[in-house]
Amino acid sequence: MLSVVVAWFAISQFDQLGRELQQRQEADLADNLAEVMAPALRSGADSDVAHEMARHIVSINPSLSLYVLDEGGRVIADYAEPACALGSRVALSSLEALLGEDPMLPVLADSPCSGQPGVFSVARIEYGPDGARGYLYADLNNASHTSMTAMLRTSSITRTLVAAGLLALALSGLLGLLWFALLTRRFSHLTSVVQRFAAGEYQARIAEPRSDEIGQLGRAFNDMAGTIEAQLVALRETDRQRRELVANLSHDFRTPLTSLRGYVEQLQRRESLSDEERRVALTAILDNAERLTRLARQLSTLARLDAYDQPxxxxxxxxxxxxxxxxxxxxxxxxxxxxxxxxxxxxxxxxxxxxxxxxxxxxxxxxxxxxxxxxxxxxxxxxxxxxxxxxxxxxxxxxxxxxxxxxxxxxxxxxxxxxxxxxxxxxxxxxxxxxxxxxxxxxxxxxxxxxxxxxxxxxxxxxxxxxxxxx
Missing domain, CATH: 3.30.565.10 (Histidine kinase-like ATPase, C-terminal domain)
Structure with missing residues (x-):
């Protein structure tokens, strides 16, 4: 897009340069024509003599369009065939700008026939038997277009500039496509890594992120993925410890309970126990009960310690x-x-x-x-x-x-x-x-x-x- 804008700007400036050169070369054209047509204009601006003289001039230079304007810039004589501009006006400010000292070229004015802005040559004249003042206006638009066409066809410099512009445009387009491909490739890689992570490959990371915006996004993803992976590892470890806790508790409670049940059943089955046997059984029951009490107390303390939300x-x-x-x-x-x-x-x-x-x-x-x-x-x-x-x-x-x-x-x-x-x-x-x-x-x-x-x-x-x- 930037290349297109630059090319368009260069072409427009080149066109302006062509107009300036054309107007500078033809600046005295109207003065010369005014001297040639002065005798005919004394008969009147729209007289047959003036038309005949204008046809003779145009036959020599067919790219010219000649008009006579009054002091207000209104067209009072159109020497084109057929006439197309009678009654139209040309801005006096443009006429006076070109007639002034050291005008800033190109000076443009709306063409009397087409209404399109273009370059021109103008000279002050007197016309008619009473010497009315006005302007001889030579429209150079057709001459400018002819000159530009010839220049594009025959100028090696112009051809080189056009070729260089087209080459620059092509190279810019190629570089733009290459840059876009590189950019989308990094996005595609980032998307692939994220999809792998979402599928359960929690070790997936962006390799060596750069320092640009995409690299910062990759680095943020790596940090997030590392945090999630650490949390998953912690959850797995917590789950392992929970299963181990249940297994150990089952064993630690089952052993004294089994012993308790054995001694109680012994006391139930045998009514004639000696005092020593009864004492041993009761002591074992008390020891196992104390062991269970101690284990329950430890579990209670452990539960309280795990509740870190309790100060x-x-x-x-x-x-x-x-x-x-x-x-x-x-x-x-x-x-x-x-x-x-x-x-x-x-x-x-x-x-x-x-x-x-x-x-x-x-x-x-x-x-x-x-x-x-x-x-x-x-x-x-x-x-x-x-x-x-x-x-x-x-x-x-x-x-x-x-x-x-x-x-x-x-x-x-x-x-x-x-x-x-x-x-x-x-x-x-x-x-x-x-x-x-x-x-x-x-x-x-x-x-x-x-x-x-x-x-x-x-x-x-x-x-x-x-x-x-x-x-």
């Missing part, structure tokens, strides 16, 4: 007092297992600000795990200290420890070490719950364990902002 119920409290209360609850269990459970926590420790219920659950899980892992006649101890802007509490045991290969995995849900699986104890939820509680409080869980020497698990809670003198 933590933070409040300031004395961590040392909470530790002593929790240890008091576990003393009967420690005595039953033959494990020494002691606390080395200064009552003057700074208060902390956290979710009291979740911290209670975290410390309970750590103590419960430590009592189970402790060696026979072993010991479990708790230590606390102020650390920077927080308070660190650690639970240690002198058990067999955790293998180095298991350390990165023990905080995953339902993961149990080989020794735990061998004993048939634990649900694999304890440490994962503690880890989630730490993450909700913006802290990390520290695990230090060596095989054969025991394990220390610690967490740090933030200090309370202002609670009397205990801070």
């Amino acid at each position: 933590l119920r933070r409040e300031p409290f004395a961590l040392a007092e909470l530790v002593h209360d929790i240890v008091g609850k576990f003393q009967p269990q420690a005595e039953r297992l033959g494990v020494s459970l002691r606390v080395d926590v200064d009552p003057a420790l700074p208060w902390v600000e956290a979710d009291l219920g979740l911290v209670d659950r975290a410390l309970s899980n750590l103590i419960d795990n430590a009592l189970i892992a402790a060696a026979p006649q072993g010991r479990v101890w708790l230590a606390g200290e102020a650390s920077g802007q927080g308070v660190r509490i650690a639970v240690s045991d002198d058990g067999d420890g955790i293998a180095a290969a298991d350390l990165p995995l023990v905080t995953q849900r339902f993961y149990r070490t080989a020794s735990s699986r061998a004993r048939g104890e634990g649900s694999g939820l304890g440490l994962s719950i503690v880890r989630d509680i730490c993450e909700r409080h913006g802290t990390t869980l520290e695990i230090d364990s060596q095989e054969g020497t025991g394990t220390t698990v610690a967490l740090t809670l933030p200090r309370a902002v202002s609670v009397g003198t205990n801070v």
Whole structure:
């Protein structure tokens, strides 16, 4: 389109140039003709003598059209055959512009016959016996067209310019088609990648997007596709964990329930049980009931931790007092297992600000795990200290420890070490719950364990902002 506009503009300017050259060459034509026709015009502008003289001139140059205008620019004599312009007018402003000094060429005026604008030559004359003033008007339109036709037919420069213009037009069209093909090819590639992604090929991406608008669109698609793919991976992982959770829960609930049912059926079938047998059965029933209660409590805590839309119920409290209360609850269990459970926590420790219920659950899980892992006649101890802007509490045991290969995995849900699986104890939820509680409080869980020497698990809670003198 731009090439067509440029070509049209060049042609129009070339036409204007041709008109200017024609008018400049014929500028004195009317003056010369006026001198030749002066004797005939004295007989009158529309006299036979004037017509005869005009026919003689036109026979020499048939491209001319001659007219006599009065002072107002009205045609009073038309020497064409047949006459076509009598009574029509030519603008005086055009006549005077061409007659003025150094006129800006080309000066155009409407042709008396056709009414089309064109170049002309004009001279002031006197006509008739009384010497009336007027203009001899020579219409050069036909001469200009003849000259342009001859120039196009015989001028090598003109032919070269026309050929160059046509070649430029063709090249511009070819380049435009090539550019359009390249543009649509990139769009076609983008459409193909989007369709592949929509069909389930979630790894489909735009390769090396450029920095232009189409490249920015491709880059935005890649970002969106990456986000969607990550979300799909997360959904698949969540679904896998859900299925694994159901399977593990089914196993963890079925084992103690089966044991409970077995001992209850034994009590029903045998009425004459000894006191020792009855005590063993009831103890097993209580242990399995406690195991189910502990598992249900852990699942409840896990559900609360997964509900991230529920904010933590933070409040300031004395961590040392909470530790002593929790240890008091576990003393009967420690005595039953033959494990020494002691606390080395200064009552003057700074208060902390956290979710009291979740911290209670975290410390309970750590103590419960430590009592189970402790060696026979072993010991479990708790230590606390102020650390920077927080308070660190650690639970240690002198058990067999955790293998180095298991350390990165023990905080995953339902993961149990080989020794735990061998004993048939634990649900694999304890440490994962503690880890989630730490993450909700913006802290990390520290695990230090060596095989054969025991394990220390610690967490740090933030200090309370202002609670009397205990801070």
